[in-house]
Amino acid sequence: MSDLGRVSRRTLLRGFGTTGALAALAGCGVPAAYVEPGDRAAAEDRSERDRSLQFANWPLYIDTDDENASRRPTLDAFTERTGISVRYTEEINDNDEFFGKISPSLMNHQETGRDLVVISDWMAARFVRLGWVQEMDRAKQPNVARYLDPQLRGPAFDAGRRHSVPWQSGITGIAYNRRKLGHDIRSTSQLWADDLRGRVTLFSGLDESFALLMQGNGADVTRWSADDFHTLCERMEKLVARRHIRRFTGNDYIKDLASGDVLACQAYSGDVIQLKADNPDIEFVVPEEGAELWAESLMIPNLARHKRNAEKLVDHYYAPEVAAELAAWVNYVCPVPAARDVLASAKDRETAALAEDPLIFPDDAMRRRLAIARDITAQERAGFAKRWNAIVGL
Helix, strand or coil, X not given: CCHHHCCCCCCCCCCCCHHHHHHHHHHCCCHHHCCCHHHCCCCCCCCCCCCEEEEEECCCCCCCCCCCCCCCHHHHHHHHHHCCEEEEEECCCCHHHHHHHHHHHHHCCCCCCCCEEEEEHHHXXXXXXXXXXXXXXXXXXXXXXXXXXXXXXCXXXXXXXXXXXXXXXXXXXXXXXXXXXXXXXXXXXXXXXHHHCCCEEEECCHHHHHHHHHHHCCCCCCCXXXXXXXXXXXXXXXXXXXXXXXXXXXXXXXXXXXXXXXXXXXXXXXXXXXXXHHCCCEEEECCCCXXXXXXXXXXXECCCCCHHHHHHHHHHCCCHHHHHHHHHHHCCECCCCCHHHHHHCCCCHHHHHHHHCCCCCCCHHHHCCXXXXXXXXXXXXXXXXXXXXXXXXX
């Protein structure tokens, strides 16, 4: 399965349209939007008598059967093992759009009809801040407790990962066409060299792009400041004025890089695995200054009627054998390092080779250059987004 078809998963922040305005309103801490801890659980968890759950995810973000795309082997295995059926919907196409879809229910203390959702961590931070998701019972999730990647255990927005568990992780780095460029890229600063003028693209979404670019300026993105942000914007404004940046993109950067119209760009690690399979001249690099490690995480919304069933499904995906099967299909950074040994023992040579791919299982040298950026706070977002959107033309 080529990642060229996966254009909906890591999407851009689209500025402040209807859903953006709603997100900004709630994100700024409107008192009525916040839900107290005691009001987050359903009066009755129906898990024991209703062996089912509703799971909302992004398109093309789970393994499917080669002969029947409607079958999802890892989900089928869960149902066979537990007797819990899963209604799986691919309804999340954009973080802000999904926020707008379910926020009226959450804001009004109503159930969403979903027991488990997958959203990007910068949006997950907003849900945690608003008290819109429930704390998971880790005592009933032994696989999560044992196998979750240590580097993903403590994001700033969710201390101890009490409300969220990574579904998949990934790296925002730099992709480039080595043959056409004629040399390697090792540093973010090389993107601004004269030989790349008009042949570079960057992500248009503020949350998707800022961390890597700040790291290129030498900032510590785990605790970046407003000064770091404005320094970044000043540099981007100058590059735009010189027409150094060809354009700002969403996932359509894939087409530009594959066609050769662009020689270097911000890119997601999972995309480049498949791009390189089609074109061995495409390279992905974690720059010397560092790159962003991100995750898209499973969360249980308030008043979910099948919380215990949802917790069981989350733990199912942290069994190394299951995590390995999923990783072999999606090709993003696996949040279960123990899955590497499972893949390495596979009889299929191509599958076994995935165990040695640092973009699925980063080695120690790469991990030292990866950082999880602190999220943009509710107080910062409106002003920062306004300046960023003016730069990228949103």
